[in-house]
Amino acid sequence: MKVGEFSASGVRLPVVSHEAPRRQWSHDHDEPQVPSPREVAVASRIQRPGRRRMLSLTVQGSEQPSPHFMTVTLGGEDVQYLERAGFDQAGRLFFADPDDDAAEVFLPSSERWILQLTLQGSKQRPRVRTYSIRRFRPKASAFDIEISLHAADSPGAAGWGTRWARAAEPGTTVAFLDEGHSYAPAPGAETR
Template identity: 75%
Template sequence: MPSRIQRPHRRRMLSLTVLAGEQISPHFMSITLGGDDVQHLEQSGYDQSGRLFFADTDADDVFLPTSERWILQLTLQGSKPRPRVRTYSIRRFRPEWSAFDIEISLHESGSSPVPDAPGARWAHAVEPGAEVAFLDEGHSYAPTPDASWQLLVGDETALPAILAILERSADTLPAEVFLEVPAPEDIRDDITAPPGTNIHWLPRAEPCAKPGALALQAVRQAQLPDGRFYAWTAGESTLAAGVRRHLVGERKVPKADICFRGYFNYGRAGL
């Protein structure tokens, strides 16, 4: 079973507005969401994520839910088009703006310059002023109390969460990090991380290739530090499950010391 999510104590659907959008590398968009409702968001940090409700790029007058009972609302709301729903990690809080950032990976569709996944299409086209809804889903990162270091593994969909985890744990656990990205231009150099952290960037030779294979291979072949550690891995389901299987089977890591999250299945529409 995937790892347990630590839900917020109190949740409410947030009505937000897109404040800004910026393409920060060839395969990543940063979207800033803000509004008065941000004050109701519990900031747990780490890999904190939420469901984002947004209009598809060709839809008008989309119904956006206003309650955490959003499934019922969408069922009963009538004839308005339904929103797209995707889950994204909160990359950075901006309290001075009553806002926060999410980062969305732009999955390519062959030779087309327009991403083919709904969330990526939206991020590529959205303009400031667009209305969205957001429902906090909490976080899963929970290090083992006696861990002496941490292992963080992910593909591009886990990059925002891993960077947020590193920033939040900057004075605590050193980390061995394996990050697979579509291209060398997606590598970041402005990272805050605990002392002693090693970040292994793994750009794919072909950006459209299946995500996760490079990261999984790198972990299998890695010379990891000694001592008990906590592992957090996320991204394409084969990657997340494969890292856990390797750690448990080959390195004899206790299952309780591993958090794994499959964000999507390659080949299925989802991102």
């Protein structure tokens, strides 16, 4: 694994790659630089859950708190298998094509979902997007995800996730696979 640097606005961020390590050139120095062990550790903090399983869930409800965001509540018995892990916990959401009401969609049943999907015809494959869990609702066996509504002014140009969020109705079946989290504050760090 190697770490490079990416700068979008002058701030250097570590970028992880699993290629063979090679020396990186820095704009600040004339000599090649090798990432420090700390830089490698920071860039590889993604914490996968101890046990993962595909969750079969239903849409419990949705609300639009602002013109560009939709909050969708997902719930069901399988929420008990979701380990609450961190502030930026995310997972893959599998859902039917929001533009095709007649499609019989195959929702994967295990973390070997890529293999399962490649064996399905294109009309039966669900759409897949990754979303962060915004809040847990343990008493309701549910959690919320927030979806950014891109192209709010021209719905025909919106992406799959935006179109699905707008069309999601209570009872709609989806699948969710926990992908873990990466924000891991130091032990004893204060939070607000």
